[in-house]
Amino acid sequence: MMWTEEKIQQELTGKFAFLDGKIKLQRPRRLWVDAPAEHFDAIFSHLVRQMDFPVLLTITGLDETSQFCVIYHLAQLEGIVCNLKVVVPKDNPTWKSVGTFFPGGIIYERELVDLLGLKIEGLPPGNRYPLPDDWPDGQFPLRKDWKRGGEAAIKEKAS
Amino acid sequence: MSKVTIPIGPQHPALKEPARFCLTLNGEKIYEIDLRLGYNHRGIEKACEERTYIQAMYLVERVCGICSHSHSTAFIQAVEEIAGLQLPRRGLYIRTLIAELERIHSHLLWLGVAGHEVGFDTLLMYAWRDRELVMDILADLTGNRVNYGINTIGGVRRDVTPRQIERVTKAMDTFEERTKYYVQVATEESTLIARLSNVGKLCYDDAMRLGAIGPTARACGLERDARKADPYGLYGELDFKVITDKHSDVYGRAVVRLLELMESYRIIRQLCKGMPEGPIAVKAPRKIPAGEALSRYEAPRGEDVHYVRGNGTDKPERVKIRAPTLANLQAVAKMLEDNYLADTTIVIAAIDPCFSCTDRAVLLKKSRRRNEEPVLWNSLRDYGIAWHRKQGLDFGDMNRRFGRMMERSSR
Numbered sequence: 001m002m003w004t005e006e007k008i009q010q011e012l013t014g015k016f017a018f019l020d021g022k023i024k025l026q027r028p029r030r031l032w033v034d035a036p037a038e039h040f041d042a043i044f045s046h047l048v049r050q051m052d053f054p055v056l057l058t059i060t061g062l063d064e065t066s067q068f069c070v071i072y073h074l075a076q077l078e079g080i081v082c083n084l085k086v087v088v089p090k091d092n093p094t095w096k097s098v099g100t101f102f103p104g105g106i107i108y109e110r111e112l113v114d115l116l117g118l119k120i121e122g123l124p125p126g127n128r129y130p131l132p133d134d135w136p137d138g139q140f141p142l143r144k145d146w147k148r149g150g151e152a153a154i155k156e157k158a159s
Numbered sequence: 160m161s162k163v164t165i166p167i168g169p170q171h172p173a174l175k176e177p178a179r180f181c182l183t184l185n186g187e188k189i190y191e192i193d194l195r196l197g198y199n200h201r202g203i204e205k206a207c208e209e210r211t212y213i214q215a216m217y218l219v220e221r222v223c224g225i226c227s228h229s230h231s232t233a234f235i236q237a238v239e240e241i242a243g244l245q246l247p248r249r250g251l252y253i254r255t256l257i258a259e260l261e262r263i264h265s266h267l268l269w270l271g272v273a274g275h276e277v278g279f280d281t282l283l284m285y286a287w288r289d290r291e292l293v294m295d296i297l298a299d300l301t302g303n304r305v306n307y308g309i310n311t312i313g314g315v316r317r318d319v320t321p322r323q324i325e326r327v328t329k330a331m332d333t334f335e336e337r338t339k340y341y342v343q344v345a346t347e348e349s350t351l352i353a354r355l356s357n358v359g360k361l362c363y364d365d366a367m368r369l370g371a372i373g374p375t376a377r378a379c380g381l382e383r384d385a386r387k388a389d390p391y392g393l394y395g396e397l398d399f400k401v402i403t404d405k406h407s408d409v410y411g412r413a414v415v416r417l418l419e420l421m422e423s424y425r426i427i428r429q430l431c432k433g434m435p436e437g438p439i440a441v442k443a444p445r446k447i448p449a450g451e452a453l454s455r456y457e458a459p460r461g462e463d464v465h466y467v468r469g470n471g472t473d474k475p476e477r478v479k480i481r482a483p484t485l486a487n488l489q490a491v492a493k494m495l496e497d498n499y500l501a502d503t504t505i506v507i508a509a510i511d512p513c514f515s516c517t518d519r520a521v522l523l524k525k526s527r528r529r530n531e532e533p534v535l536w537n538s539l540r541d542y543g544i545a546w547h548r549k550q551g552l553d554f555g556d557m558n559r560r561f562g563r564m565m566e567r568s569s570r
Binding site: 026027029030032054055056057058060061062071073075077078079081083102103104105106107108115127128129130131132141142148 | 195
């Protein structure tokens, strides 16, 4: 099936009625979808398995002060990109891994863990990425309230 | 036979950049791979949040020493989309011209490195000789061999003259002739074929599953090229082929890059021929409105992905960068599995991992109005020493002590 931006929007709202009004076509080949956290699995799996989105370009994590936002940049080989956004609360920053769909995407999830301090359930054991092994616990550089130099003071104190 | 674990890296003569590959061997064959990355993490994404868009653009250009134009273009494409800027055609032509020249520079660099890794240093010398030609063209057009600084939000910073266009077109003849020879070497030279064939195999399904991109993916028959699938800049209007190959090994990766060079020459000819007159940039606002954009760019090594979110100020709220090597390194572990230890270096080199090549001698000119005078190496060195002394760093004493130590040990 040859997908167009309109067909993708129709398919998504047809299958998931609650997405009505939550899909934005910013420009040709760029769709932005706000996914409710409780329905994320179903939408993600439908996009990958039924709607020919076999590519995960990357995962972006954002600190929006009151909450975290995780964006999955999914792409079709023909070029359409679906940016699937999901909100993760600050008081319980736990989210799940999509490693079963994209084993190559695990490295992007490790970035979320190291840089934003999200807990990703289902992440296989392995080396951290990208911060050094002696980086102090609880220091997450991409959080907006993080200040540069804090980690150096902690390291010095520990040594 | 008992298993042996060999650490390669973070610092290792065979690697051009720090990364640690811990290889568990069963005899001569690799049994298990443990990969540790991040030694080059410089916190650029965070640093962008503290800088204005223009400052961030120059910083992003320094993500990579070779695909510098790729990163700055990928970044400003996103910014331009948020700001709703329509670029003048001539600006787009120049931007695309530099992009393809950069691809030539990167692919020729890779060809040399690959030759070196398999002990074929003649190929290294030939490829790098030719690479000098494209470096000279880039220096002629932009003023720099790498980190060109040609981009600006809304277009490009430097125009090109008809004489320069003529020189670029003429150089393409030389490149074409020489690349044809390399294609001949790659397809007929039996030792090279034997050394590269069936090394670092990666099948189509694994390339897809692990998210391989760029020439690495295209050598597995996977037609992934952002220039074709998600055209940006001028690529939607240009006539070029996406090169794929079915070998799925290091040999295939070499063939793809060589044939891609030929396509780049075709693209550059089209650009030189069709370059319209007109302005090269539009004025961009200092404050970029709130909004977000995802930009894709086919860099020489694979796809660059940049995400930018603006918040209405002159500084970005968030910049996310995904460079191609990160995506391809996942596939390297698969390629190394059950391969010989001796093939490790060429398998790693075959994805063309990124390293900086900015070190080079330059001819600096002391400007005395129009009477320019070259700066000699010694005076440049003296200037450097004096500059560091002013910052409170004096290596003179250390050098003297080292000299005395060497003298004593030689007695």
